[in-house]
Amino acid sequence: MEPRLQPLETIAYGAIGLVTFFAIWTIVVLSGAVPHTFLPLPTAILTRFTFLLTHSFAGATLPQHLLASIDRYLGGFLLAALVGVPLGLLMGWFRWLDDILSPIFDGLRFIAPIAWVPFAALWFGTGYGGPIMIIFAGAFSPCLINAHRGARFVNASLTEAASMLGTGHFRTITEVLLPASLPSIVAGLRVAAGLGWQSLVGAELIVAANGIGYMMVQGQANLQTSTVMAGMVSIGLVGFGMDRLLRLAERAVGKRLGRPA
Amino acid sequence: MGSICFDKVDKVFGAGSGVLKALEDINLIVADKEFVAIVGPSGCGKTTCLRMVAGFEAPSAGTISVDGKVIIAPGPDRAVVFQQFALFPWKTVRGNIEMGLRNKNMPRAQRAPLVEGALKLMNLESHAEAFPHQLSGGMQQRVAIARAYVLDPAVLLMDEPFGALDAQTRVVMQEELVRLARLNPRTVLFITHSVEEAVYLADRVAIMSRRPGRIKGIVDIKAVRLAEQWDKSERIEDVMERESFVHLRSNIWKSLREEK
Numbered sequence: 001m002e003p004r005l006q007p008l009e010t011i012a013y014g015a016i017g018l019v020t021f022f023a024i025w026t027i028v029v030l031s032g033a034v035p036h037t038f039l040p041l042p043t044a045i046l047t048r049f050t051f052l053l054t055h056s057f058a059g060a061t062l063p064q065h066l067l068a069s070i071d072r073y074l075g076g077f078l079l080a081a082l083v084g085v086p087l088g089l090l091m092g093w094f095r096w097l098d099d100i101l102s103p104i105f106d107g108l109r110f111i112a113p114i115a116w117v118p119f120a121a122l123w124f125g126t127g128y129g130g131p132i133m134i135i136f137a138g139a140f141s142p143c144l145i146n147a148h149r150g151a152r153f154v155n156a157s158l159t160e161a162a163s164m165l166g167t168g169h170f171r172t173i174t175e176v177l178l179p180a181s182l183p184s185i186v187a188g189l190r191v192a193a194g195l196g197w198q199s200l201v202g203a204e205l206i207v208a209a210n211g212i213g214y215m216m217v218q219g220q221a222n223l224q225t226s227t228v229m230a231g232m233v234s235i236g237l238v239g240f241g242m243d244r245l246l247r248l249a250e251r252a253v254g255k256r257l258g259r260p261a
Numbered sequence: 262m263g264s265i266c267f268d269k270v271d272k273v274f275g276a277g278s279g280v281l282k283a284l285e286d287i288n289l290i291v292a293d294k295e296f297v298a299i300v301g302p303s304g305c306g307k308t309t310c311l312r313m314v315a316g317f318e319a320p321s322a323g324t325i326s327v328d329g330k331v332i333i334a335p336g337p338d339r340a341v342v343f344q345q346f347a348l349f350p351w352k353t354v355r356g357n358i359e360m361g362l363r364n365k366n367m368p369r370a371q372r373a374p375l376v377e378g379a380l381k382l383m384n385l386e387s388h389a390e391a392f393p394h395q396l397s398g399g400m401q402q403r404v405a406i407a408r409a410y411v412l413d414p415a416v417l418l419m420d421e422p423f424g425a426l427d428a429q430t431r432v433v434m435q436e437e438l439v440r441l442a443r444l445n446p447r448t449v450l451f452i453t454h455s456v457e458e459a460v461y462l463a464d465r466v467a468i469m470s471r472r473p474g475r476i477k478g479i480v481d482i483k484a485v486r487l488a489e490q491w492d493k494s495e496r497i498e499d500v501m502e503r504e505s506f507v508h509l510r511s512n513i514w515k516s517l518r519e520e521k
Binding site: 155157158160161162163164165166167168171175176179180 | 315316317334335336337339340341343345347348349351352360361363364365408412
């Protein structure tokens with residue numbers, strides 16, 4: 001790759017990209033090649049977005065829908081992390097557990113989270129439990145896989161040092177494997193956060209009575225494409241914000257372990 | 262107590278056509294409180310000898326025992342000092358040294374004086390709360406030695422412990438280890454490819470041949486050291502200039518040369 005750019009240059013190039021993107025979009029719509037209902041103007045989306053911030057649509061304002069979504073999302077994501085990370089570490093330490101579980105998880109992870117929708121609705125309902133299961137399905141694999149790989153590739157001399165010091169299984173996992181795999185685990189959480197967020201919106205399109213996905217479906221039913229787009233914008237913004245937060249966490253972990261990321 | 266016994270030990274790596282005989286018919290007894298160094302060309306299997314005593318690897322034939330008990334797994338009775346230190350980077354110096362004692366479920370009040378003693382022994386008192394990456398290589402290896410010593414192990418296994426250090430630090434650490442060995446004698450199995458280091462530190466030096474690794478000779482250093490009163494020399498370079506030292510060193514060196 002070419003050498004790094006100055007921060008200001010990076011921002012300037014980013015702005016050029018965004019401005020060009022919206023300019024082409026506006027020209028295409030204004031030229032009349034595409035009807036407004038098929039593709040609304042960026043300004044129309046912005047107007048709709050600000051309107052929805054304070055006005056109720058499909059039973060709630062945009063922030064309320066978002067909060068409902070984030071609530072479900074956090075539930076599913078935390079559950080995936082709390083199950084996936086410890087299980088991954090255990091599989092990285094106990095070969096027999098790895099041998100038992102790997103074939104199952106290797107198969108399951110290729111099933112798109114959305115494919116679980118019928119069962120999620122059937123088993124856990126369409127309010128809170130169902131969407132959580134779908135988010136879980138999306139976020140679980142990266143949590144598990146990264147913890148597993150992190151634990152498996154820990155420097156052998158560290159696990160040997162632990163064993164010659166008489167360290168038991170539990171302490172080896174919590175005080176050696178976990179900290180050693182932390183960079184890998186946090187990277188996995190970042191991927192999981194993105195996949196979980198995508199799955200959530202997919203889930204709400206089908207099973208939910210509120211939430212950002214539900215708002216978009218209602219917008220679609222009313223042929224309000226600008227509402228759908230406003231939903232997409234807020235999904236992107238929230239996703240971007242979360243990723244930034246996790247990136248900070250990633251860097252903090254690198255620093256704490258003495259090797260800056 | 263802490264005597265190590267290699268009894269007709271073979272070690273084979275791999276299987277089928279890719280099989281490699283690393284060690285053949287190793288017989289060696291390290292007496293209690295004796296310091297034995299193994300020297301040999303690289304790849305002769307000297308580190309494998311140590312790793313089998315540690316319990317990281319098992320012999321393909323024969324047995325290795327410590328105090329008559331056959332080794333089956335790693336344990337704190339056989340503390341290891343690694344070439345690359347192998348300190349836990351997320352633990353402080355104190356945390357690293359304390360780990361083995363915590364594993365023995367020793368209460369904090371009982372651990373504290375032992376940890377302080379180990380810190381003092383290796384001149385680490387002022388670095389107790391530092392993390393390994395904040396220390397130089399020599400200091401890190403001091404921590405690793407303290408971590409091993411604090412366990413009061415029956416045997417101490419040192420795998421080229423000074424191999425990753427620069428020449429000056431290395432000399433300081435060698436002198437330090439001699440001081441330690443006198444202060445607090447232990448059974449030590451020490452792996453090195455430096456003949457000088459082996460002669461300076463050890464009571465006996467075992468010379469290994471190249472593949473398959475065998476012990477081709479054992480040289481007694483202790484008798485010469487006592488007779489010639491090496492201990493009267495303060496510094497390592499004074500010892501190394503003595504005729505008796507030079508003689509032993511060149512004998513071992515010649516024996517190793519045949520292997521190259």
